[in-house]
Amino acid sequence: MIFRLFNLLFLELILILPLSDSLIAISDKQRAPINPPLPYTTDQFKENANLQSSDIFTEAKQDPEAFWEKQANCLNWFHPWDQVLEWNPPDAKWFNGGKLNACYNCLDRHMQTETRNKIAIYWEGERGEKKSLTYEDLYIEVNKFSNVLKSLGVQKGDRVAIYLPMIPEAVVAILSCARIGAIHTVVFGGFSADSLANRILDAEAKLLITADGGFRKGKVVTLKEAADTAIEQCPCIKNTIVIKHTDLPVDMQLEKDHWYHDLMKEAPATCPPEEMDAEDTLFILYTSGTTGKPKGIIHTTGGYMVGATMTTRWVFDIKPSDIYWCTADIGWITGHTYVIYGPLSNGMTQLLYEGVFDWPERNRPWQLIEKYGVTILYTAPTAIRTFMKWGEEWINGCNISSLRLLGSVGEPINPEAWMWYYTIIGKKKCPIVDTWWQTETGSIMIAPIPGITPLKPGSATFPLPGINALILNDLGEPSSSGSLVLTSPWPSMLRGIYNDRARYEKSYWKQLGNGYYFTGDGAMKDDEGYFWLTGRIDDIIKVSGHRLSTAEIESALVDFKGVAEAAVIGVSDQIKGQAIVAFVVLKEDFIFDGSLESTLKQHVVKQISAIARPERIIFIYELPKTRSGKIMRRLLRDIAEGRLLGDTMTLTDPSVLEEIKNKYNED
Ligand code: WT7
Numbered sequence: 001m002i003f004r005l006f007n008l009l010f011l012e013l014i015l016i017l018p019l020s021d022s023l024i025a026i027s028d029k030q031r032a033p034i035n036p037p038l039p040y041t042t043d044q045f046k047e048n049a050n051l052q053s054s055d056i057f058t059e060a061k062q063d064p065e066a067f068w069e070k071q072a073n074c075l076n077w078f079h080p081w082d083q084v085l086e087w088n089p090p091d092a093k094w095f096n097g098g099k100l101n102a103c104y105n106c107l108d109r110h111m112q113t114e115t116r117n118k119i120a121i122y123w124e125g126e127r128g129e130k131k132s133l134t135y136e137d138l139y140i141e142v143n144k145f146s147n148v149l150k151s152l153g154v155q156k157g158d159r160v161a162i163y164l165p166m167i168p169e170a171v172v173a174i175l176s177c178a179r180i181g182a183i184h185t186v187v188f189g190g191f192s193a194d195s196l197a198n199r200i201l202d203a204e205a206k207l208l209i210t211a212d213g214g215f216r217k218g219k220v221v222t223l224k225e226a227a228d229t230a231i232e233q234c235p236c237i238k239n240t241i242v243i244k245h246t247d248l249p250v251d252m253q254l255e256k257d258h259w260y261h262d263l264m265k266e267a268p269a270t271c272p273p274e275e276m277d278a279e280d281t282l283f284i285l286y287t288s289g290t291t292g293k294p295k296g297i298i299h300t301t302g303g304y305m306v307g308a309t310m311t312t313r314w315v316f317d318i319k320p321s322d323i324y325w326c327t328a329d330i331g332w333i334t335g336h337t338y339v340i341y342g343p344l345s346n347g348m349t350q351l352l353y354e355g356v357f358d359w360p361e362r363n364r365p366w367q368l369i370e371k372y373g374v375t376i377l378y379t380a381p382t383a384i385r386t387f388m389k390w391g392e393e394w395i396n397g398c399n400i401s402s403l404r405l406l407g408s409v410g411e412p413i414n415p416e417a418w419m420w421y422y423t424i425i426g427k428k429k430c431p432i433v434d435t436w437w438q439t440e441t442g443s444i445m446i447a448p449i450p451g452i453t454p455l456k457p458g459s460a461t462f463p464l465p466g467i468n469a470l471i472l473n474d475l476g477e478p479s480s481s482g483s484l485v486l487t488s489p490w491p492s493m494l495r496g497i498y499n500d501r502a503r504y505e506k507s508y509w510k511q512l513g514n515g516y517y518f519t520g521d522g523a524m525k526d527d528e529g530y531f532w533l534t535g536r537i538d539d540i541i542k543v544s545g546h547r548l549s550t551a552e553i554e555s556a557l558v559d560f561k562g563v564a565e566a567a568v569i570g571v572s573d574q575i576k577g578q579a580i581v582a583f584v585v586l587k588e589d590f591i592f593d594g595s596l597e598s599t600l601k602q603h604v605v606k607q608i609s610a611i612a613r614p615e616r617i618i619f620i621y622e623l624p625k626t627r628s629g630k631i632m633r634r635l636l637r638d639i640a641e642g643r644l645l646g647d648t649m650t651l652t653d654p655s656v657l658e659e660i661k662n663k664y665n666e667d
């Protein structure tokens with residue numbers, strides 16, 4: 001009887017507790033619904049989603065280290081770690097003492113499972129050539145190429161530069177470096193010889209892997225030629241390996257240049273993976289900062305691989321049958337994490353496409369999706385807005401019904417583009433994961449988990465489990481709008497800037513102090529706690545999702561003989577997100593025949609890359625400067641965006657603004 005009474009009481013307790021919970025919920029509901037319907041995620045998607053319960057967020061909050069320790073079991077370790085995290089801001093060590101190999105986790109471990117015979121990569125060249133590689137094919141190729149690298153003297157810790165188009169050998173090159181413990185530094189194939197040289201020199205790379213060329217919009221990109229120009233300035237490069245891709249003649253030098261296919265013929269078939277410490281560097285990737293010099297972002301092995309592997313699972317809700325297509329180039333962090341390490345460590349099948357979207361016609365992406373049955377598409381807002389501009393007719397002729405999940409990355413996605421992506425591409429059945437992260441964060445930080453998070457068009461939603469973000473106002477207090485910071489360390493965080501400790505501290509940690517990571521992004525939070533990213537708040541601009549620093553472009557401009565001074569700003573652009581506008585002051589005695597504007601644009605392309613080509617160059621007599629000589633880019637932005645001019649009191653000569661305004665609005 002007593003037992004029964006106890007039981008009843010207990011039952012009542014259980015009944016009352018959720019009841020009181022829901023009472024709170026009801027009063028809250030008017031403001032912020034706790035369980036709103038998920039209008040953008042179908043019931044069918046939710047029911048089939050890998051993650052359906054928000055317990056994962058609670059678990060991560062309760063004990064972050066235990067949470068990350070559990071996640072680290074997604075990898076194969078040769079030796080377990082001694083400590084999950086050692087955090088001496090701004091220095092983090094994750095899984096210290098643990099031993100593993102990133103390539104082993106992407107390939108070897110699948111050799112014992114049925115993934116061995118699964119397609120890892122469907123590759124299609126711009127001209128329609130095709131190749132497919134199973135995990136075993138890739139494993140064999142990587143073992144051999146690892147031996148090739150070793151035979152040319154590459155050792156653990158050496159830096160290897162990779163300057164390639166989107167071809168399977170690029171994946172082989174990257175994984176082979178990881179296999180032997182060499183540090184890869186991939187340079188986007190669209191970068192100029194000068195940009196390549198700067199990166200090689202900074203990283204002190206020993207070997208360069210390139211190709212005879214690549215295809216882009218039906219034309220050949222002469223990579224080998226650019227590589228040759230670059231390494232004339234780089235005595236550190238002892239050997240160059242050249243992949244035959246275009247079959248066009250290139251200049252090969254006897255001692256230094258080697259054909260990939262020749263070396264591969266001789267290479268032994270097996271190469272054991274190097275046992276790497278969790279904190280050993282996996283790669284260096286250069287990205288733009290706020291000065292003219294790019295930063296070599298350092299990522300290490302253990303934490304990075306945990307971040308890459310787990311975020312791929314959470315955000316893309318991956319299934320063994322998925323055909324995944326991330327359109328990013330391997331030269332960017334998205335290519336590293338969500339073309340190479342994340343998908344391969346998870347044994348996914350993916351499409352790798354070499355060319356541009358409108359070659360030979362604007363229906364190319366949709367034809368590819370139809371042909372390969374792509375289920376997950378991960379691309380950039382600038383691409384989505386371009387597809388929107390091209391019009392639906394290019395899509396209508398293709399069957400893209402295989403798609404089940406869509407992703408966005410690289411810049412804020414405007415709600416209009418989001419809705420178009422959702423309706424026209426996703427046919428209202430694919431959730432959209434808007435993923436916010438950076439080269440520095442290594443993996444996705446803020447994004448929906450599609451089976452759990454209700455979506456809002458234009459919002460990256462919430463930080464992922466184990467990630468803590470805050471928005472701070474000018475006073476450094478938590479606020480609903482201001483500067484986005486990450487308040488606790490995470491496994492895939494950068495470990496430094498190569499050869500520049502002071503810059504690492506200054507760029508990310510000293511802005512606010514207290515161990516918070518400064519992202520450089522502006523953000524807002526709505527009543528329901530959703531994050532809305534609003535763009536950079538520093539001198540970095542995002543052009544078609546490409547990250548550029550205004551200072552980098554300015555120094556390319558002033559490098560031109562007739563230019564005295566230059567100021568570069570990003571202005572809103574309907575397709576590209578931001579476009580580059582340069583204000584240039586010429587030297588007084590400079591005389592030029594022909595079109596100076598186009599010559600200067602070409603100069604920037606030669607110095608940096610076509611992605612840095614200014615949209616407009618406006619020649620003026622003087623830049624707006626403070627008495628201490630600081631260029632007021634903010635006022636230039638005000639002029640460009642047609643805003644009322646901000647405070648002009650500190651200017652040496654406020655009248656220069658009138659001239660600039662007239663010039664800007666002239667053409
Ligand atoms: C910057 C990082 C993240 C991989 C590709 C770019 C912007 C990135 C989003 C997004 C709003 C975004 C930020 C960030 N950004 N994703 N979903 N919504 N902004 O990497 O070249 O290092 O650029 O890209 O401004 O700081 P990145």
